[in-house]
Amino acid sequence: MxxxxxxxxxxxxxxxxxxxxxxxxxxxxxxxxxxxxxxxxxxxxxxxxxxxxxxxxxxxxxxxxxxxxxxxxxxxxxxxxxxxxxxxxxxxxxxxxxxxxxxxxxxxxxxxxxAPRAAMAVQRERRVLATPHVRRLAREMQIDIEQVPGTGPVGRVTEEDLRRFVQALQSGVQSGRKADVGHVGHVGHVGHQGETDAGSGRGTATSGEASRQSEQTAGHAVPPVATGGRMAEEPEERIPLRGIRKKIAEHMVKSVSIIPHVTHVDEVEMDALIALRDRLKVYAEERQIRLTFLPFFIKALVIALKEFAMLNASIDDASGEIVLKRYYHIGIATDTEDGLIVPVIKHADRKTIFQLAEEISQLAALARQGKLKLEQITGGTFTISNVGPIGGLYATPIINHPEAAILGLHKMEPRMVVRDGQGVIRTMMHISLSFDHRLIDGATAVRFTNRIKELLENPDRLFLEMA
Structure with missing residues (x-):
């Protein structure tokens, strides 16, 4: 054996x-x-x-x-x-x-x-493609995922595919039992992305018995019980806190428990950078590269990190030492079906704008497909959380322990500002810098943010100072 x-x-x-x-x-x-x-x-x-x-x-x-x-x-x-x-x-x-x-x-x-440690890819026949998160939801909804048509890349089954499949089943049951519509059961329910990912207030299996109870209730809305014309119970749903969501929860608790967080917020005028990016998009498209603003943010960040070394440091709690890192591995927080994943761009200071743009696209695609390798998600020295495409004025991001800081990028929008005593319309964006107050003083954080702001608002200077 x-x-x-x-x-x-x-x-x-x-x-x-x-x-x-x-x-x-x-x-x-x-x-x-x-x-x-x-x-x-x-x-x-x-x-x-x-x-x-x-x-x-x-x-x-x-x-x-x-x-x-x-x-x-x-x-x-x-x-x-x-x-x-x-x-x-x-x-x-x-x-x-x-x-x-x-x-x-x-x-x-x-x-x-x-070859004792060789990894050998084996494709299983007749098994649909889906992330572990989607497979887990399918089990909780009591759906045979092999029967669900996938509409994602290369036929991958998504959360939306599960919802459509449930709706189709419910429609079929209801059409066959019109006389008893009020008693038609449902296979399960998946809320919107925020509900599915957060699992806020849900129970967690912490023992064998709790685990069995979670399995029995997972994915099933508890029906209300009518007693004397009143609602005895409100409908609710319990989802086990597992997998990546559980690991994210543990990591966040560790971060806020150890690191005294402070967040500094500023705003950046983006018009000059927008104009530059629009001019360069033509050359990027010739190379089949999707050019976003993120490569420019990374370049400005790296220049600032080289001048403010403490922002690219960490504390070794075991030895009681500050570790100053002379390499620049930038993590990019990426929203996926499984939760927030942070792929890392290694040696970002050595790469061109186009190289950064290509790597960002590749890592984001691998993250959403659940195919990132271990070395692609470890070793980061500083993290960027870009929620601008989703929206929001500003937030207070949590530091990716053991890093010293994290930069939040928020939505760009036209706003009235004062320039030379006159009210004018400019495209503005808030940036949020959360930093470890054990390592970084407030004045240092403000100077660091000002340096990033200076480079973004004057992209010609950014290009002149690139290594």
Whole structure:
């Protein structure tokens, strides 16, 4: 028998959540066939069987959090006389399969020894494409996701596809039972994006019993009970706090618990930068590059970070040291169906505007598809949260611990301002800098923000000062 264990893959991760078993006990699996989906605080992982054989025991249920070193499942290899050899699991993003675990004797062992940590992509036949978040919603709504037509990229099933599928089922039931419309049950309900992602006020499975209760209530609206003409209960919905949303919650609590946050807000006149971007879009389109404002923001930020080193630092709490970083890895907070993901652009100071624009587009696409690699979401030194395309005047972003600050970019809109004693219309944008008050004084934060503002309002100067 071979025990398949969850391994420590570094970056401070010590546990993972079982989001979905792709097989059941008694199933025969091929070597490198995906067996289980695991969610960590960094990436989604689809882990594969190390050998061809039969799944004899599954040791953890879906929704259960397991520690590194725990055995996930036991498989009986088809080769006789199999020897148990423990081998660590390599975690890869959802969509890849990993050859890891223990192996049998003979040629199969020799092959795995030659490449013990090789990640081997295996495409499963007849399995629809969907993120773990969407798959979880489908389970909670009691929908067979394999039956849902996908309208996303390359046929990927989205939340909206689930909603349409539920509506179609409800319409079919109602049309067949018009005489009893008031008693038609529903498959489940998914609220708008904010409700689905936030899970505010929902229950969390913290034990075996709580987990079972959450499974029973997940995705089902509690119907109101009429008693004496009055409503005995208000309708509500309970969604388990799991996966990326749970990890985001834990990370945010840690950040605000450790870091004394202060937020400074200013506004930037954007007309000159808008005019420059519009002129450069022609050249970007010739290269098939989507040129947004974000590359310009990154360049201005890097110039300011080089002048105000403490903004690109962190505190090593264990050693009591301030770590000044002479490299510039800029995280870009990205909204996805699974929650807020922060892909990182490494060495942003060494890249051109066009190179930054290309990498931003590529990382954002991978984030929304759940295909980011571990190295693409770690190592950041400073984060930008660009909510301008969504809207909002300004906000107070939470620092991405252990970084020292985060810059929020908000919507651009025409506003009346005073220039040379005259009221004029300018396109203005608020920026919010949240900073760690243990490292950064208020005066330093204001000077840092002023420097960014100066470069954005005078893009000719920005180009002159680019490295």
């Amino acid at each position: 071979v025990e398949f264990k969850l391994a420590d893959i570094g970056e401070g991760m010590h546990e993972g959540e079982i989001t979905r078993w792709l097989v059941k006990e008694g199933d025969r699996v091929e070597r490198d066939q995906p067996v289980v989906e695991v969610q960590t605080d960094k990436v989604n992982a689809e882990l594969a069987s190390p050998v061809t054989g039969t799944i004899r025991k599954i040791l953890h249920a879906e929704g259960e959090t397991v520690e590194v070193g725990s055995t996930l499942f036991i498989i009986e290899p088809e080769s006789e006389g199999a020897a148990v050899a423990v081998r660590p699991v390599i975690e890869q993003p959802a969509g890849s399969a990993v050859a890891a675990g223990q192996t049998a004797a003979g040629r199969e062992v020799a092959e795995l020894e030659a």
